Amino acid sequence: MNQVAMVIDLNKCIGCQTCTAACKSMWTDEPGQEYMLWNNVETVPGCGYPKDWEQDGGGWVDGKLRPGRLPEPADYGMDLEVNHQEVYFEGSEQRLQAKPRAAAPRPDEPAGKTSPLRILNNEPEPEEPSKDPQQWGANWDEDSSSGEYPNNYHFYLPRLCNHCTKPLCLEACPTRAIYRREQDGVVLIDQDKCKGFRECNKACPYDKIYFNHVTGKSQKCIFCFPRLEEGVAPACARQCPGRLRFVGFLDDEDGPIHRLVYGFMVALPLHPEYGTEPNVFYVPPILPPTFDEEGEISDQERVPTEYLESLFGDGVGHALETLEAEMEKTQRGEQSELMDLLIAKDWKAMFAIPDVKYA
Numbered sequence: 001m002n003q004v005a006m007v008i009d010l011n012k013c014i015g016c017q018t019c020t021a022a023c024k025s026m027w028t029d030e031p032g033q034e035y036m037l038w039n040n041v042e043t044v045p046g047c048g049y050p051k052d053w054e055q056d057g058g059g060w061v062d063g064k065l066r067p068g069r070l071p072e073p074a075d076y077g078m079d080l081e082v083n084h085q086e087v088y089f090e091g092s093e094q095r096l097q098a099k100p101r102a103a104a105p106r107p108d109e110p111a112g113k114t115s116p117l118r119i120l121n122n123e124p125e126p127e128e129p130s131k132d133p134q135q136w137g138a139n140w141d142e143d144s145s146s147g148e149y150p151n152n153y154h155f156y157l158p159r160l161c162n163h164c165t166k167p168l169c170l171e172a173c174p175t176r177a178i179y180r181r182e183q184d185g186v187v188l189i190d191q192d193k194c195k196g197f198r199e200c201n202k203a204c205p206y207d208k209i210y211f212n213h214v215t216g217k218s219q220k221c222i223f224c225f226p227r228l229e230e231g232v233a234p235a236c237a238r239q240c241p242g243r244l245r246f247v248g249f250l251d252d253e254d255g256p257i258h259r260l261v262y263g264f265m266v267a268l269p270l271h272p273e274y275g276t277e278p279n280v281f282y283v284p285p286i287l288p289p290t291f292d293e294e295g296e297i298s299d300q301e302r303v304p305t306e307y308l309e310s311l312f313g314d315g316v317g318h319a320l321e322t323l324e325a326e327m328e329k330t331q332r333g334e335q336s337e338l339m340d341l342l343i344a345k346d347w348k349a350m351f352a353i354p355d356v357k358y359a
Contacts, residue, residue, distance in 0.1 A: 003165065003184070004186060006234075007257055007280075007282070009342055010155055010282055010283055011285050013157075013158060015156040019039050019158060019237075019240050023221070032215055036219065042156070047140070057205065058203055059205040059276065068203065074136060077135075077138070081119070082118070119134075151302060157311075161187065161280075162208070162280045164187065165276070165277035168200075169203050175194065175195050177192075186222065191215075194218055206271070243344040247350065247353060257352070260341070261281055264338050266284075267282065267283050268284065269313070273313065284316055286324065290302050323338075326338045
């Protein structure tokens, strides 16, 4: 079986959420999908989306399925009502009708002309004064650092369905609505067969399957397979301004995926201990050096290797050593095939999608 895969270079992700917006606008704009982020970018260390997904369980244990906890609605956060109409439409109409002025608006200008964005439904209901307003949502803890200044740290982690080689969602589905395509290994949910039992939600240790409460069906990332069939990379990869997503087939020895995963061995799966054999891989980040008490550069690592290993497994040490060695080569003026590949000067070369015959 051909297996399509993705490599994400975390050294280049700036957390701009362009990939999230590209996915959201293309695939999840129907009723019941408001809270769905098939692709999202989290700040780590952090709680993620849904909240504390890494503590929800799931995965393979001794070759057997281990169901996890079903996320609560509060783990995603409620839909927020924002005064967009007032700011972008009513205010715009009033500004167009007003006489042009050279001076900036005064702070005491009437509401409607310069009204700020604000959340309208984030207050407890009068009849439920003890009810808390929204306490979580996507990117709730964005840019929150760990550690102590000036050696605090954080980085960004884009997440999507891993289209695993051993998908737990497929194993858990009682109606066999979930399947892997032979052409490319993309894992899909047949919406006609899905009965909404949500066993797949419990099984997926990455919490990347969502439940549509309007249709009563489970839904998730489809790796933009209609685009793949036309030789076009997924929207999240094509729209990324940082050129950090590589797309290709694992068995294509001349493609970027095979070279990064098996050749240089610098691209690692997220939480390999779950046993699903994910097909989304990450190049671990190298952050700036730390400082000692005198303000001088120290040898202490900014991101603890133990934390990176908790995310990407035992291969972190080798990956970081390889990256640093290749970076030093370029600093000496020598050629580095790995650095040339990761810099991605040739944008189209990042998407090595072979001409696969689709049924």
